[in-house]
Amino acid sequence: MLEIRDLAVSYGAVEAVRGVNLRAEPGAITAIIGANGAGKSSLLRAISGLAPVRGGAVLLEGRDITRVPASRRAALGIAQAMEGRRIFRDLSVEENLQLAWRFGRKSAPWSRAIAQVYANFPILSEKRRGPAGLLSGGQQQMVIVSAATICNPSYLLLDEPSLGLAPIIVREIYAFITESCREHGTTVLLAEQMATLALKVSTYGYVLRQGRVIREGASRELVETGLVASLSAAYL
Numbered sequence: 001m002l003e004i005r006d007l008a009v010s011y012g013a014v015e016a017v018r019g020v021n022l023r024a025e026p027g028a029i030t031a032i033i034g035a036n037g038a039g040k041s042s043l044l045r046a047i048s049g050l051a052p053v054r055g056g057a058v059l060l061e062g063r064d065i066t067r068v069p070a071s072r073r074a075a076l077g078i079a080q081a082m083e084g085r086r087i088f089r090d091l092s093v094e095e096n097l098q099l100a101w102r103f104g105r106k107s108a109p110w111s112r113a114i115a116q117v118y119a120n121f122p123i124l125s126e127k128r129r130g131p132a133g134l135l136s137g138g139q140q141q142m143v144i145v146s147a148a149t150i151c152n153p154s155y156l157l158l159d160e161p162s163l164g165l166a167p168i169i170v171r172e173i174y175a176f177i178t179e180s181c182r183e184h185g186t187t188v189l190l191a192e193q194m195a196t197l198a199l200k201v202s203t204y205g206y207v208l209r210q211g212r213v214i215r216e217g218a219s220r221e222l223v224e225t226g227l228v229a230s231l232s233a234a235y236l
């Protein structure tokens, strides 16, 4: 169980997260929805140890990990695919994946792990010797989600995996995330601006606005009660 209690994150005078309570259901996808600047990335970065936490706590299986250094959180089974396509552009596709595998908590030998990645995304096998920086945006996102999942993490943090991608690639990435997590029982926190998409794949959702949770509930209920329509109206 991954739980956040009364979390506050601020950058100087900017209060990005203001007293958020949240639970990520074990083995399920939990969505965090909100517009630009709502605090989604700050919330996820607090869980990975990269945001300035001013108050509250991050609990992993009941243990307070708020002050555990970011570098030690991978060993706890937390993996992340963060915003902005972090990739080593000059390294090859396979070298990128190998680095992720080397720093993660191993659950399978390298040969099996990489074979699985190429089975999921055959295009990456074709491109494996070339520099990752020359991949298309969608292919880079495939590398990023593969790097995040190559060690079968217990907890997976995904920050806007759909950002800037064509709908067909978004579907492919989301199908992979959903299947991979179901197969391995991964607990996922998914931040998205695309509410419809996030609520379709998740079981529970939280809506953030200006650093606060303004709504939460079963994803199906949020859809049925017209949340998506009201959000679009509020944001546009």
Ligand SMILES: Nc1ncnc2c1ncn2[C@@H]1O[C@H](COP(=O)(O)OP(=O)(O)OP(=O)(O)O)[C@@H](O)[C@H]1O
Pocket (backbone or CB within 6 Å): 011, 014, 015, 016, 034, 035, 036, 037, 038, 039, 040, 041, 042, 043, 083, 193
């Ligand atoms: N490193 C930083 N320094 C100063 N302010 C920051 C920093 N990172 C985020 N902020 C501010 O914190 C608030 C929340 O930002 P955050 O990136 O968490 O939002 P978000 O929901 O992820 O938005 P987006 O959908 O645009 O990625 C914003 O007002 C933002 O300007």
Ligand SMILES: [Mg+2]
Pocket (backbone or CB within 6 Å): 040, 041, 042, 083, 159
């Ligand atoms: Mg963000």
